[in-house]
Amino acid sequence: MIDFKDITKTYGSGTEAYAALRGISFSINEGEFVAIMGPSGSGKSTLMHILGCLDTPTSGTYRLDGKDVSTMSDNELADVRKGKIGFVFQSFNLLPRTTVLRNVMLPLVYAGVSPRERENRATAALNAAGLTEEHFTHLSNQLSGGQIQRVAIARALVNDPALILADEPTGNLDSRTSLVVLDTLQKLNRWHGRTIVLITHEPDIAEHSERIIRLRDGSIISDEKNPAPRDAARETELYDDPA
Amino acid sequence: MRTRDLIDETYVALSTNKARSGLTVLGIVIGIASVIALVAIGQGAQSSVQASIESIGSNLIEILPGAARQIGFGASGGRGTARSLTLDDERAIAQVANVGAVSGEYSGRYQIAASGANTNTSVDGVDASYAAIRNTAMDQGSFITDSQSVSLAKVAVIGPTVVSDLFGPDTSTANAIGQRIRINDLQFTVIGVTRSKGSSGFGNQDDVVYIPLGTALQYFAGNGNHFLSGIDIQATNQTSMTQVQNDVAALLLARHGVNDPTKADFSILNQADIVSAASSVTQTFTILLAAVAGISLIVGGIGIMNMMLTTVTERMREIGLRKAIGATGGDINTQFLAEAIALTFVGGGIGVALGWGISFVVTLIGLVVAQVTFSSIFLAFGVSAAIGIIFGWYPARRAASQNPIDALRYE
Numbered sequence: 169m170i171d172f173k174d175i176t177k178t179y180g181s182g183t184e185a186y187a188a189l190r191g192i193s194f195s196i197n198e199g200e201f202v203a204i205m206g207p208s209g210s211g212k213s214t215l216m217h218i219l220g221c222l223d224t225p226t227s228g229t230y231r232l233d234g235k236d237v238s239t240m241s242d243n244e245l246a247d248v249r250k251g252k253i254g255f256v257f258q259s260f261n262l263l264p265r266t267t268v269l270r271n272v273m274l275p276l277v278y279a280g281v282s283p284r285e286r287e288n289r290a291t292a293a294l295n296a297a298g299l300t301e302e303h304f305t306h307l308s309n310q311l312s313g314g315q316i317q318r319v320a321i322a323r324a325l326v327n328d329p330a331l332i333l334a335d336e337p338t339g340n341l342d343s344r345t346s347l348v349v350l351d352t353l354q355k356l357n358r359w360h361g362r363t364i365v366l367i368t369h370e371p372d373i374a375e376h377s378e379r380i381i382r383l384r385d386g387s388i389i390s391d392e393k394n395p396a397p398r399d400a401a402r403e404t405e406l407y408d409d410p411a
Numbered sequence: 412m413r414t415r416d417l418i419d420e421t422y423v424a425l426s427t428n429k430a431r432s433g434l435t436v437l438g439i440v441i442g443i444a445s446v447i448a449l450v451a452i453g454q455g456a457q458s459s460v461q462a463s464i465e466s467i468g469s470n471l472i473e474i475l476p477g478a479a480r481q482i483g484f485g486a487s488g489g490r491g492t493a494r495s496l497t498l499d500d501e502r503a504i505a506q507v508a509n510v511g512a513v514s515g516e517y518s519g520r521y522q523i524a525a526s527g528a529n530t531n532t533s534v535d536g537v538d539a540s541y542a543a544i545r546n547t548a549m550d551q552g553s554f555i556t557d558s559q560s561v562s563l564a565k566v567a568v569i570g571p572t573v574v575s576d577l578f579g580p581d582t583s584t585a586n587a588i589g590q591r592i593r594i595n596d597l598q599f600t601v602i603g604v605t606r607s608k609g610s611s612g613f614g615n616q617d618d619v620v621y622i623p624l625g626t627a628l629q630y631f632a633g634n635g636n637h638f639l640s641g642i643d644i645q646a647t648n649q650t651s652m653t654q655v656q657n658d659v660a661a662l663l664l665a666r667h668g669v670n671d672p673t674k675a676d677f678s679i680l681n682q683a684d685i686v687s688a689a690s691s692v693t694q695t696f697t698i699l700l701a702a703v704a705g706i707s708l709i710v711g712g713i714g715i716m717n718m719m720l721t722t723v724t725e726r727m728r729e730i731g732l733r734k735a736i737g738a739t740g741g742d743i744n745t746q747f748l749a750e751a752i753a754l755t756f757v758g759g760g761i762g763v764a765l766g767w768g769i770s771f772v773v774t775l776i777g778l779v780v781a782q783v784t785f786s787s788i789f790l791a792f793g794v795s796a797a798i799g800i801i802f803g804w805y806p807a808r809r810a811a812s813q814n815p816i817d818a819l820r821y822e
Contacts, residue, residue, distance in 0.1 A: 222735060222815050243739050250737025261732040261819065265427055275736040277416045323736070 175228035203374035206383035254324025314345035351400035442708030443762025453697025536627020552603030560623035719806035731818030744811035751803020759795030
């Protein structure tokens with residue numbers, strides 16, 4: 169479903185040129201849960217931007233759902249993001265002083281979905297992200313960190329995207345809450361068959377995925393299956409009951 | 412994005428920071444209100460000046476004896492002092508096409524006394540047609556007739572100011588009828604009182620005494636003097652005024668044997684000229700007022716631009732998020748432009764109401780009858796919408812052109 173072929177990204181030009189990505193190729197199939205790992209400066213942010221159609225590569229081709237998106241214009245990219253990609257950010261990026269339901273419905277506003285349909289789909293997405301009706305009318309600043317990130321996950325889900333792209337989703341959360349968020353992502357992957365790409369620099373977090381791609385200096389240094397992904401749900405139980 | 416969503420988003424965005432939105436709107440409110448109120452006051456002043464000029468008479472052409480210029484540097488007499496217009500001139504003018512009515516005039520200022528009180532005012536010897544030409548309506552009694560002029564009757568029609576000057580301010584105008592007054596030591600009987608016209612800016616039209624023209628020439632002008640101090644002509648309609656003016660000028664030049672029109676021994680005043688001169692003064696004044704108000708409107712617009720730029724910076728991450736979830740540059744542009752236009756429209760609406768209110772209060776106080784015209788309201792709305800678009804354009808452009816990656820990272 170995702171097909172990266174020889175992707176490079178260079179910033180600047182001439183002698184100032186800096187290669188953030190130096191020829192990256194991989195593919196991700198539907199229903200996979202992949203972690204992209206690397207230290208800062210490894211190019212994982214650049215990779216995430218290209219993967220999320222926020223940016224285009226300098227060379228190489230990126231096919232998403234069979235479509236070449238590597239040479240698209242800004243407006244075409246916006247169109248692809250609207251329908252095929254759901255983002256979960258480290259800093260949540262919910263609209264402040266806005267209800268949970270409105271936040272989740274926001275992508276549907278741009279997709280031109282009718283108001284009635286929006287509410288149904290937002291409710292379904294919030295339920296899938298593990299939030300109940302009582303939270304729907306809360307303002308985003310009245311929620312805990314874990315709840316906020318689950319609202320953000322629901323927002324990423326609501327468009328029924330081909331790919332959920334989570335960029336350091338646990339970066340601003342404590343370990344307990346991080347597990348709740350990881351559990352939510354794992355359930356979406358296992359029960360709903362969502363394709364999830366998780367970008368992180370923490371090995372603990374990456375180990376919850378089924379496959380780990382490691383980056384260093386703009387190149388892939390390893391791409392392997394994780395034989396025993398950690399189960400966030402079980403860890404949460406252990407957390408709550410250490411005995 | 413649907414229109415309803417756009418309205419919804421705009422409302423949420425603007426109501427989030429009510430104080431800031433309110434103050435920004437205030438700038439536009441003041442601008443629009445002052446444009447509407449000042450234009451209304453200017454137009455009110457213009458029409459009141461126009462009305463008072465028209466109260467002198469309608470389709471009026473006035474001929475004054477001129478000051479015949481001397482060749483070289485000889486002293487010229489003041490206009491109106493020359494002895495060039497005669498009763499024969501008046502009769503000849505009555506034959507010109509499209510002349511509705513003609514009245515000769517002989518006027519001077521005299522001391523007038525009645526039962527101990529006295530005043531000094533203008534005494535006008537006029538024909539019967541004068542009342543119609545000058546729109547002079549009667550409050551009590553009747554106006555001078557032509558037969559009184561022929562019989563040299565010593566009768567007078569006086570203005571309401573003269574009534575109160577001679578008989579006291581509490582005297583009703585009806586009581587003035589039949590009273591004896593002395594003009595320049597000659598006894599006259601009051602046969603009528605004119606209705607109040609107010610001041611026209613060309614002297615108080617209520618402070619005047621009318622007597623028959625024949626009587627005036629006989630007793631005040633001196634021995635067998637048939638020279639008039641003016642001739643009033645009423646054209647039959649507005650469109651014929653120029654023609655009447657030209658024909659009368661040609662007639663008088665011929666009668667007085669003057670070949671060069673620049674050396675005419677009379678001058679012609681056309682009421683339309685006075686109206687248009689006065690209108691152009693008040694119009695200039697209105698434009699000046701509107702320009703000052705317009706400046707405050709522009710300052711209000713800059714306030715909007717300032718607020719929108721701040722908003723764009725504050726909401727940078729929101730812009731990044733919206734773009735990440737599929738908003739195009741156009742969507743973002745529309746949204747911020749809508750916010751700016753909404754501000755100016757709300758400001759425009761309140762401003763129109765406030766401007767209307769101010770005009771109403773000004774009218775109520777009696778300063779001037781302010782006239783709020785629909786054109787000024789449409790103009791104000793158009794200008795406020797234009798200001799929203801012009802001053803909202805740059806901030807909206809700036810928001811729309813943000814790279815989503817940079818916008819999301821913005822701290």
